[in-house]
Amino acid sequence: MVRSACAQAVVLVGGEGTRLRPITSRVPKPVVPLVGRPFVGYILENLACHGVTHVVFSAGYLAASLRGAIGDGARYGLSVSYVVEEQPLGTAGAIKNAEAELDDGCLFAFNGDVLTDVDLTAMRAFHRERGARATILLTRVDDPRRYGLVEIADDGRVEAFVEKPGADYDVPPHGALVNAGVYLLEADLLDLIPAGRQVSIERGVFPQLAAAGQLYAYVSDAYWRDIGTPESYLQAHFDLLQNALATSVASDVGPSYLYVAPDAAVAGARIVPPAHIGSGTTLAAGSRVGPLAVIGAGCTVAAGADVRESVVQDDVAVGARCTVERSVLVSGVALGADTRVASAVIGEGCRIGADNTLANGCCLFPDTVLADGAVTFREIDREGR
Numbered sequence: 574m575v576r577s578a579c580a581q582a583v584v585l586v587g588g589e590g591t592r593l594r595p596i597t598s599r600v601p602k603p604v605v606p607l608v609g610r611p612f613v614g615y616i617l618e619n620l621a622c623h624g625v626t627h628v629v630f631s632a633g634y635l636a637a638s639l640r641g642a643i644g645d646g647a648r649y650g651l652s653v654s655y656v657v658e659e660q661p662l663g664t665a666g667a668i669k670n671a672e673a674e675l676d677d678g679c680l681f682a683f684n685g686d687v688l689t690d691v692d693l694t695a696m697r698a699f700h701r702e703r704g705a706r707a708t709i710l711l712t713r714v715d716d717p718r719r720y721g722l723v724e725i726a727d728d729g730r731v732e733a734f735v736e737k738p739g740a741d742y743d744v745p746p747h748g749a750l751v752n753a754g755v756y757l758l759e760a761d762l763l764d765l766i767p768a769g770r771q772v773s774i775e776r777g778v779f780p781q782l783a784a785a786g787q788l789y790a791y792v793s794d795a796y797w798r799d800i801g802t803p804e805s806y807l808q809a810h811f812d813l814l815q816n817a818l819a820t821s822v823a824s825d826v827g828p829s830y831l832y833v834a835p836d837a838a839v840a841g842a843r844i845v846p847p848a849h850i851g852s853g854t855t856l857a858a859g860s861r862v863g864p865l866a867v868i869g870a871g872c873t874v875a876a877g878a879d880v881r882e883s884v885v886q887d888d889v890a891v892g893a894r895c896t897v898e899r900s901v902l903v904s905g906v907a908l909g910a911d912t913r914v915a916s917a918v919i920g921e922g923c924r925i926g927a928d929n930t931l932a933n934g935c936c937l938f939p940d941t942v943l944a945d946g947a948v949t950f951r952e953i954d955r956e957g958r
Contacts, residue, residue: 579679579697579757580626583671584616586685587633587658592801595920596903598939603630603685604642605806606886608813608849608867609832611642612800615820616683617649623693625681626652629674631667633658665774668758669766677760682774684754688809690818691755691795699791700757703729706787707762707779710755712797713747720751723790731788734780750790753797803901803918803936810884811865814847834870842874851887869904883914892927909945 603613646653722735782788796818830847841858848863851870869887909927926945
């Protein structure tokens with residue numbers, strides 16, 4: 574069955590999300606919750622809004638969890654299929670691996686850790702007007718040192734790629750344009766990619782196209798964020814709560830974001846918007862949640878507890894008089910009374926006794942157990958050592 578041109582996409586989700594651990598220790602990055610839905614749902618929503626009808630996930634790590642969360646894509650108005658990498662194939666190799674699920678039209682390709690509301694319709698029009706074989710989305714960032722830089726001509730033709738600059742790079746006052754991980758490709762480009770081999774599209778395909786004058790860059794000031802680190806994951810929640818990007822979540826709750834699930838029990842609690850309270854959650858009288866707080870489903874927040882500027886995933890218990898600020902509590906965490914968590918990430922299923930303080934970048938590996946008063950401050954890396 575042939576679909577309309579540029580109505581298909583490949584989403585690259587084969588990585589293990591190591592930078593995001595312990596949030597991704599047991600859950601693949603595309604499925605980590607972001608204000609009540611799987612992160613990758615925002616990518617699917619944007620694709621559907623711009624006429625894409627079929628999406629192929631090129632998956633690897635914990636692929637079954639992704640399939641279980643997204644299914645056939647019907648809830649997003651899409652047809653979704655899956656291919657699995659037996660070994661890491663790189664960006665180009667992963668797109669090639671999806672070839673059997675694609676038709677002969679052009680396609681979008683998304684890195685699976687990109688949150689953006691870029692206008693894909695405008696990007697498609699730019700691509701066609703230039704007669705490009707490939708178009709890269711570029712975005713401007715304040716500190717480009719962890720990204721590859723792209724140099725472009727006035728008409729948008731890509732002239733050169735610059736590797737990630739070093740620590741001594743003199744960042745321009747207004748930042749720099751970087752590869753944003755969203756591409757529009759003509760289908761015949763897949764012929765340039767050998768099957769079953771690890772190939773980077775940025776290093777193995779794009780330089781050839783740039784040399785031939787066939788690679789263009791679409792520069793956008795739309796919202797864009799790479800959620801690959803716990804700090805960026807937390808900030809993405811804040812951005813959504815403050816309506817910094819266009820999504821159906823934002824349109825549902827309006828400009829002053831306050832969502833309380835109909836079956837949540839919150840009588841007597843103080844909720845300071847913007848905030849999001851999930852289904853079946855109980856906030857005790859005398860507790861405070863917000864501003865900039867997301868509480869997942871099935872949680873309990875005891876009397877006197879204060880949760881702000883934080884993400885609390887599903888089935889978390891926050892004990893009496895606890896404080897949680899600028900932190901992520903992954904699903905199944907339990908905090909004992911009078912525990913303080915600040916600028917920390919607590920992995921899935923951790924049991925933290927009373928009177929502990931975990932702060933200043935502390936990361937606890939899943940299922941860590943701490944006795945009452947055991948820790949005033951402790952820094953444990955994301956592998957649990």
